[in-house]
Amino acid sequence: MKKVIVIGAGFSGLSAATELATKGYEVQILEKNDHAGGRARVFQSDGFTFDMGPSWYWMPDIFETYFGRFGKKPSDYYDLVRLDPSYSVILSETETIDLPANYADLKTLFESYEAGSGAQLDSFMEQAAYKYKVGIQEFVWKPSRKITEFLSLKLLVDAVRIDVFTSFYKHIRKFFTSPTLLKLMEFPILFLGAISENTPAMYSLMNYAEIKLGTWYPMGGMHNIVKGMVALAEEKGVKIAYNSEVLGFDIKNGKVHGVQTAAGLIEADAVVAGADYHHVEELLGDGLRNYDEAYWDKRVMAPSSLLFYLGISKRLPNLKHHNLFFDRDFTVHSHEIYTDPAWPSDPLFYASAPSMTDPSVAPEGCENIFLLIPVAPDLEDTEEGREKYFEQLMDRLEAHCGVSIRDSIVYKRSYAHRDFKSDYHAYKGNAYGLANTLMQTAILKPTLKNKHLDNMYYTGQLTVPGPGVPPSLISGIVVATEVDKELKG
Numbered sequence: 001m002k003k004v005i006v007i008g009a010g011f012s013g014l015s016a017a018t019e020l021a022t023k024g025y026e027v028q029i030l031e032k033n034d035h036a037g038g039r040a041r042v043f044q045s046d047g048f049t050f051d052m053g054p055s056w057y058w059m060p061d062i063f064e065t066y067f068g069r070f071g072k073k074p075s076d077y078y079d080l081v082r083l084d085p086s087y088s089v090i091l092s093e094t095e096t097i098d099l100p101a102n103y104a105d106l107k108t109l110f111e112s113y114e115a116g117s118g119a120q121l122d123s124f125m126e127q128a129a130y131k132y133k134v135g136i137q138e139f140v141w142k143p144s145r146k147i148t149e150f151l152s153l154k155l156l157v158d159a160v161r162i163d164v165f166t167s168f169y170k171h172i173r174k175f176f177t178s179p180t181l182l183k184l185m186e187f188p189i190l191f192l193g194a195i196s197e198n199t200p201a202m203y204s205l206m207n208y209a210e211i212k213l214g215t216w217y218p219m220g221g222m223h224n225i226v227k228g229m230v231a232l233a234e235e236k237g238v239k240i241a242y243n244s245e246v247l248g249f250d251i252k253n254g255k256v257h258g259v260q261t262a263a264g265l266i267e268a269d270a271v272v273a274g275a276d277y278h279h280v281e282e283l284l285g286d287g288l289r290n291y292d293e294a295y296w297d298k299r300v301m302a303p304s305s306l307l308f309y310l311g312i313s314k315r316l317p318n319l320k321h322h323n324l325f326f327d328r329d330f331t332v333h334s335h336e337i338y339t340d341p342a343w344p345s346d347p348l349f350y351a352s353a354p355s356m357t358d359p360s361v362a363p364e365g366c367e368n369i370f371l372l373i374p375v376a377p378d379l380e381d382t383e384e385g386r387e388k389y390f391e392q393l394m395d396r397l398e399a400h401c402g403v404s405i406r407d408s409i410v411y412k413r414s415y416a417h418r419d420f421k422s423d424y425h426a427y428k429g430n431a432y433g434l435a436n437t438l439m440q441t442a443i444l445k446p447t448l449k450n451k452h453l454d455n456m457y458y459t460g461q462l463t464v465p466g467p468g469v470p471p472s473l474i475s476g477i478v479v480a481t482e483v484d485k486e487l488k489g
């Protein structure tokens with residue numbers, strides 16, 4: 001039995017490990033932290049359960065596909081509920097839109113902002129459905145190692161049909177003119193870590209995912225997905241060692257023979273790195289890494305985040321499960337993320353309140369709140385800086401809820417660049433890996449195989465297909481398939 005070591009127990013590492021174990025390999029995951037999940041870890045304090053990262057469960061079909069590969073269903077591990085409204089958008093102190101889950105109701109809402117926009121939404125969705133089908137069922141499953149993978153006539157025709165070469169910004173303006181509708185339709189693009197001007201129109205598949213497939217929530221919290229994946233991996237024979245940071249590699253004759261940990265050398269026939277790509281490159285060192293520092297420095301990173309986890313000792317009115325505070329000018333904020341990186345002068349932010357749906361994540365009568373400001377990576381991150389934003393967010397949250405909140409905070413923790421670096425070795429303190437710009441798509445992303453070492457591979461949000469939970473699951477399967485082909489070949 002050949003042995004594969006997987007570095008990191010995030011979504012991509014767990015996915016790669018489970019697929020490899022199912023294909024008959026002995027698989028060991030080495031994880032530096034004390035539990036699984038990576039950016040989707042969880043912590044408990046004062047009776048609250050906080051998901052540390054992802055909070056939006058989109059593309060339920062990908063989770064079905066994932067668990068289905070191994071003869072399971074998501075419902076074997078967690079109960080999903082569809083959120084309605086899907087989310088709430090706060091446009092100003094006096095205007096809030098709740099996005100209905102029902103499509104007919106959504107069209108009525110669109111019509112109230114722009115006459116004829118209901119029919120426009122239909123034609124936009126028809127195209128988006130096709131993009132979802134081709135993008136999610138075909139493109140993202142390609143290992144993207146050679147241009148020839150994309151040279152079939154059908155895929156070339158599809159590439160044009162799904163608007164790989166047009167920007168989302170231009171595309172969406174062919175359908176709608178209302179600034180509010182444009183704001184709503186451009187929101188899912190933010191998940192890709194880039195602004196709509198730099199994002200291929202193909203990603204209107206995200207609107208299809210959001211509007212047609214829905215926004216869901218696994219009861220108990222997002223970490224229940226991780227728990228399910230760990231249980232499945234272990235059932236397939238994967239061994240997971242926590243508190244086991246990989247510190248280096250044993251390399252001879254163009255091959256990795258094992259990885260170095262504080263406990264000693266662990267031998268392997270192949271290594272799959274699910275830890276941050278740049279960090280693994282640093283461990284490999286010059287001559288063995290795929291890309292030099294100059295390459296990494298030129299990449300467009302998705303934003304980092306300033307986060308606050310709050311336990312509140314009372315229920316808060318006027319909040320929904322997902323709340324987007326789009327009550328400020330995003331052009332200024334996005335400029336401060338991408339063009340001229342700086343701490344934002346007046347940021348948009350997102351507030352998640354899972355206790356609105358799930359009583360298990362907060363003590364009775366309390367609220368569990370997670371606040372997120374997207375910010376440029378690589379900024380100086382200080383306690384005082386974090387506090388300044390905390391006060392701004394509290395002012396806006398209190399104004400929106402119409403009650404005092406500061407006096408009811410019983411738990412508070414902040415999290416930003418410094419933590420991303422120390423917890424995950426995140427390059428520039430990134431939260432979501434690389435932005436999905438056209439020049440960082442498919443074969444233009446950091447490749448999943450090391451160019452100097454025969455048996456060293458990469459998976460996760462910094463390689464194909466990109467950031468987000470569903471892409472990370474796919475990334476693990478894609479790399480495991482390549483490893484299997486090459487180890488058997």
Ligand SMILES: Cc1cc2nc3c(=O)[nH]c(=O)nc-3n(C[C@H](O)[C@H](O)[C@H](O)COP(=O)(O)OP(=O)(O)OC[C@H]3O[C@@H](n4cnc5c(N)ncnc54)[C@H](O)[C@@H]3O)c2cc1C
Nearest residue numbers: 008010011012032038039054055056246275460461468469
């Ligand atoms: C705040 C936040 C909110 C998000 N919201 C959403 C959302 O709502 N929906 C969504 O779909 N996605 C969301 N994402 C993105 C999603 O969480 C990530 O894309 C995904 O979790 C990445 O998984 P991964 O396996 O690539 O990496 P990671 O989760 O980072 O896993 C890498 C693992 O490697 C480990 N590691 C690092 N170095 C070493 C080493 N030397 N030795 C051993 N182990 C090591 C790390 O500890 C970590 O466990 C969010 C991310 C963040 C940060």
